[in-house]
Amino acid sequence: MQLMDRLRLGAAVLTAKTVTFGVRSLRLGAASVLPGEIARRLQPKLLQLLSCQVKQGVILIAGTNGKTTTSLLLRTMLERQGWRVVHNAAGANLENGLMTALLQNTNPIGTLDADFAILEVDENIVPKVLAPLQPRLILALNLFRDQLDRYGEVDTISRRWGQAIAPLPSETIIVANADDPTLAYMGQQLSQNVLFFGLSEPEHYLDEIPHAVDSIYCPSCGTRLVYQGVYLSHQGDYNCPNCGFHKPSLAIASREWEQILIGLYNKYNTLAAVLSAQQLGVDEAIIRDTIANFQAAFGxxxxxxxxxxxxxxxxxxxxxxxxxxxxxxxxxxxxxxxxxxxxxxxxxxxxxxxxxxxxxxxxxxxxxxxxxxxxxxxxxxxxxxxxxxxxxxxxxxxxxxxxxxxxxxxxxxxxxxxxxxxxxxxxxxxxxxxxxxxxxxxxxxxxxxxxx
Incomplete structure (x- = not known):
């Protein structure tokens, strides 16, 4: 690290910790965003300089639904394995929130002591943070329409994700939802190590496709997909009758892992966390015991x-x-x-x-x-x-x-x-x-x- 970058980093860290102390002392909030926002004005390379110090790598978790539950489950598994984990658990998932989470775990001169950093990332900023973070593992949970005043259609977002992931190193691990056609197609176009999770439990099919469905057309040729069954929204077992695009093979057997919490959507969260933990070297006994004793995140x-x-x-x-x-x-x-x-x-x-x-x-x-x-x-x-x-x-x-x-x-x-x-x-x-x-x-x- 160059001297000027180190000096700016030290100033940014000191300022962030001062702001955090002030905000919390005055009970103005949790200081989960403002410290990072101010610090990056002092050191524009802040995200890169902090994330590169994480010993075993950054885990980036993105998707419309399930980020918090999946992150907490995976974090618990990693910590029980004996690793130190940094996590933006407060839910601040924009750039300033990611920086704040990393800053809170540094010493006064900007040294970060962590084995992993689990960062929940807003789906709209994924392309902006991939280059500075250089994540070891990217977990793509799902893409649904969310906050229509802020975001575009899911096809646009998945295309931007794919374009941003493509330049990353070949050893980057991509864990993606096979039941989501947009993410399945994105994963199939990437050269990195891509692994898919999903359900193989037809007894959980819905009686009909719900109104809240976003992506039932083939992302390759635009033909309407044929669904053998739908688990939720557009997630299910599908194939394209025109070009042959279909649900990819799964790297994890869904029936082997018990349901945690209420709702089928939490089965997806479980599978995503399990497959990620397996790739990171967590013992299976720890994974299973964590699931059996897991408690939900707030709300x-x-x-x-x-x-x-x-x-x-x-x-x-x-x-x-x-x-x-x-x-x-x-x-x-x-x-x-x-x-x-x-x-x-x-x-x-x-x-x-x-x-x-x-x-x-x-x-x-x-x-x-x-x-x-x-x-x-x-x-x-x-x-x-x-x-x-x-x-x-x-x-x-x-x-x-x-x-x-x-x-x-x-x-x-x-x-x-x-x-x-x-x-x-x-x-x-x-x-x-x-x-x-x-x-x-x-x-x-x-x-x-x-x-x-």
Whole structure:
């Protein structure tokens, strides 16, 4: 490292640590973004200079859904193997957040002591950070439409990813979702070491392709794909009748790994973390024991005990995510009804916000199959900044006026939560489906403390 770069790095680190101390001391936030934003103005090469010090390499995790759960699962496996891991666990996944996470683990002169760095990366900035990070492993989870006011279509994003990954060294490991046609095609075009994960469990096929489907046309020739079955959104078993493009062979057998948490989407997260851990040299005994004892990250199928009631928070921030949480909730509620037909169902609380972390365009709720939740019946409570948008969507989901749904609208979130808890019978589970900023509010109300 040249002298000038070293001096600038030292100044950037000192400034970042001072800003972090000030922000946290004044309780202005978690300081997960601002230190990195200021530090990179002092040292523009900050991301490169810090990441190159990671002894065994950077693990970059990208995708629309599942980054936090997969990252936490993989991190736990690596740490149990005895390695020191840096991780942007606060969820700040833009450039300044990545820098802040690395800075927090350096000494005052900018030396970083870590075996691995797990960095969750916003799908839109992947092409910008690949060159400075030079990751050892890239984990591509999925691509769905998300925050329509910010991002383009999934085909555009996957094409940009492929173009940015292509110049990386041949020994770079790419772990990609074979059930996602856009990512499968991208992986097949790369010269690096590409490994695919996915499901081989037809019993989990959906009855029909959901409305929230993004990529059902062949990424090679544009012909509509033929699906033998769909697991969620456009993810499934497919082939192109025109050019022969098809789901690639899997490097991991899905049936050999148990389901963690609630929801089929978490099976994908499990497989992604397992395959990545195997490539990085984690012992299989550690992998299996970690899965068996894994606890959800905040807001991602997280379970709490509040006032003697069982609460499960299921982050729902885009059409695919909410469809899958509805699917999971319906499975649980259906099982409870079968156990005792006379049992009162716990309500479901849906909280819709339109702040910057959520995306300001909430038109995506009309792509959600809320009809499947409404037809189950019971009480649905809605709240959040866009409470009436959510209420209207649910009302339009009613097949007829005498639907079994009881819709309760509460503008005040605290009142909504109190009502939901009050109406939740003992031994039942209150499911809360919030968008991202709403999830942070819900957790603060339930636990009495902030996350960020």
């Amino acid at each position: 991602r199928a997280e379970e709490l005990q509040v006032r003697g009631k069982h609460v499960r928070i299921l982050l729902s921030k885009n059409p695919v995510g909410m469809n899958e949480t509805i699917r999971a909730v319906n499975e649980v509620r259906g099982e409870r009804q079968i156990e005792a037909e006379s049992r009162q169902l716990a309500p479901v609380l849906m909280v819709l916000n339109d702040r910057i972390p959520d995306g300001t365009d909430v038109s995506w709720i009309w792509d959600v199959d809320t009809e499947k939740l409404v037809e189950r019946g019971g009480t649905l409570i809605v709240s959040g900044d866009r409470v009436y948008d959510m209420a209207l969507r649910l009302r339009y989901s009613q097949p007829e006026i005498d639907s079994k749904m009881n819709l309760v609208v509460k503008e005040d979130l605290k009142e909504a939560i109190a009502t939901a808890l009050e109406q939740t019978p003992a031994h039942e589970t209150l499911h809360i489906l919030p968008t991202y900023s709403a999830m942070l509010e819900v957790r603060e109300i339930l636990t009495g403390r902030k996350i960020l």
